[in-house]
Amino acid sequence: MLEVTSTRHNLHIDPVLTVWSWEIPLYLFIGGIVAGMMVLGGLALLRLARGEDTRRYFSMQTPLLAFMLLNIGMLALMLDLTHRLYAWRIFTTFQYTSPMAWGSWLLIIVYGVLLVSALIRLPDAWPWLSRKLPVLHKLSDAIVGRPQWIAVLGWANLVLGIGLGIYTGILLNTMVARPLWNSAILGPLFLVSGLSAGVATMHIAASLLQGRAAPQGMVGGAFSALLQPMGPQHPEKDTAHALLRYDQMFLVAELVFIAILLINLHTSSASHAAAAALITSGPYAAAFWGVVVIAGVALPLVWQALELAHKVKHTVAPALLVLAGGFTLRWIMVSAGQMSEIVPVLSMAP
Numbered sequence: 001m002l003e004v005t006s007t008r009h010n011l012h013i014d015p016v017l018t019v020w021s022w023e024i025p026l027y028l029f030i031g032g033i034v035a036g037m038m039v040l041g042g043l044a045l046l047r048l049a050r051g052e053d054t055r056r057y058f059s060m061q062t063p064l065l066a067f068m069l070l071n072i073g074m075l076a077l078m079l080d081l082t083h084r085l086y087a088w089r090i091f092t093t094f095q096y097t098s099p100m101a102w103g104s105w106l107l108i109i110v111y112g113v114l115l116v117s118a119l120i121r122l123p124d125a126w127p128w129l130s131r132k133l134p135v136l137h138k139l140s141d142a143i144v145g146r147p148q149w150i151a152v153l154g155w156a157n158l159v160l161g162i163g164l165g166i167y168t169g170i171l172l173n174t175m176v177a178r179p180l181w182n183s184a185i186l187g188p189l190f191l192v193s194g195l196s197a198g199v200a201t202m203h204i205a206a207s208l209l210q211g212r213a214a215p216q217g218m219v220g221g222a223f224s225a226l227l228q229p230m231g232p233q234h235p236e237k238d239t240a241h242a243l244l245r246y247d248q249m250f251l252v253a254e255l256v257f258i259a260i261l262l263i264n265l266h267t268s269s270a271s272h273a274a275a276a277a278l279i280t281s282g283p284y285a286a287a288f289w290g291v292v293v294i295a296g297v298a299l300p301l302v303w304q305a306l307e308l309a310h311k312v313k314h315t316v317a318p319a320l321l322v323l324a325g326g327f328t329l330r331w332i333m334v335s336a337g338q339m340s341e342i343v344p345v346l347s348m349a350p
Contacts, residue, residue: 017178017338023080025331028168029197030073032190032326034066034110035168036198038161040246041066041117044230045154049147054231058239060210062202063118065226069201070111099174103167110164113156118228119143120150126225128218165191168330172337180275180333180340183264189257190330196250197326199243200319202227206240207316244304247322251301258293275340284336287328296325 041061048059078084091108095101119139123130130136143149169190172181209227211234229235265276279288300318307314 017341020080020334020338022331023076025327025334026076027073027080028171028190028330028334029327030069030076031168032165032194032330033197033201033323034070034073034194035161035165035191036195037062037066037202038110038114038157038164038198039195040198040202040243042154042157042159042161045117045120045150045157048230049151049154051147054229055233055235056239057235058206058242059230059235060202060206061117061120061228061230062205062226063114063228065201065205067111067114067118068226070107070114074107099167099170103171106160106163106167110160113153113160116143117153117157118225120153120230121228121232122225124232125214125228126221127214127216128221129225162191165194168194172333175337177342178275178337178340179269179271179342180265180278180337182272183261185257185261185264186333189254189261192250192253192257193326193329196247196254196322199247199250200322200326203240203243203247203319204316206243210234210240211237241308244308247318248301248304248308251297251304251322254297255293255301258297269343271341271343274343275336278336278339279332282336283339284332288332291328292325292332295321296328297322300325 041063044057044059044061047057048054078087081087090101090104093101094105119136120143121140123137123140143153166187169187172178173183173186176182205227209224212224214224215221262276262280265272278284300321303312303318303321306312307318
């Protein structure tokens with residue numbers, strides 16, 4: 001007698017793969033936001049290292065906000081794990097062929113760089129903490145007084161931000177059994193989408209906090225420190241318009257990469273074309289075209305252009321739309337990607 005054991009009849013496998021739920025899209029989305037904020041912060045740090053007047057450009061950074069968001073993303077990832085108590089074992093080795101290993105160690109380094117970056121002007125941004133820990137003054141002064149250290153921090157934020165943004169796409173791209181994910185465009189697409197989401201988050205933070213004196217209390221100071229000035233004074237209010245110009249560039253790039261992704265899928269194998277149909281004309285089409293392309297990219301692009309031209313009042317509405325579109329993009333790619341599958345050749349025959 002021949003006995004066969006199969007795991008096919010599993011609620012998470014049949015009729016379609018549903019191993020990943022909301023936790024992974026949230027993790028990828030927050031990773032993209034943090035990547036975007038690190039890139040923008042890195043660019044501002046490099047300008048600070050060159051000695052530029054911090055009042056003349058958007059010389060603000062959000063390392064503490066990024067740190068908090070990253071913790072939320074890691075919590076979402078932990079919730080997805082089955083054997084949570086053994087997650088630490090991934091750091092006992094390094095498998096250079098594993099994207100998961102690269103991403104895990106990358107996140108550890110990102111945590112460290114964010115905390116060091118937060119030391120810049122932290123006593124000014126959070127007076128209560130500096131009174132409790134006077135050593136923060138010495139650490140902050142040591143970094144601010146050495147432009148070469150600031151330049152190193154700037155490059156670290158820039159390089160790690162780009163790496164983190166691309167990693168969120170590569171994590172899916174390496175799973176070749178899912179045709180929707182099997183595209184080299186996914187990494188750059190998630191990068192520019194994350195850059196746009198990072199700009200949107202900083203835009204909202206600047207609208208709430210820029211130009212306000214740091215509260216002396218613990219809670220108020222902590223909230224104020226989520227957006228830290230790099231200079232002794234806050235930059236001029238209109239420097240925040242640079243965020244809109246950055247976002248315009250990233251949104252255009254996102255549209256281009258979305259178009260390239262669809263062309264790449266439709267001109268590949270029958271499996272890739274069927275996978276593309278899931279998001280262009282299938283069950284995810286309404287969310288893809290309506291929320292991602294129109295509401296999340298095209299509408300903010302036009303809206304921000306009108307704001308820069310002073311045709312409409314400046315609001316955070318476009319930034320909120322960008323964030324909604326960024327999360328929906330990842331939710332669609334994770335959900336539809338699991339639904340996509342290799343199409344048997346015979347099933348395509350007439």
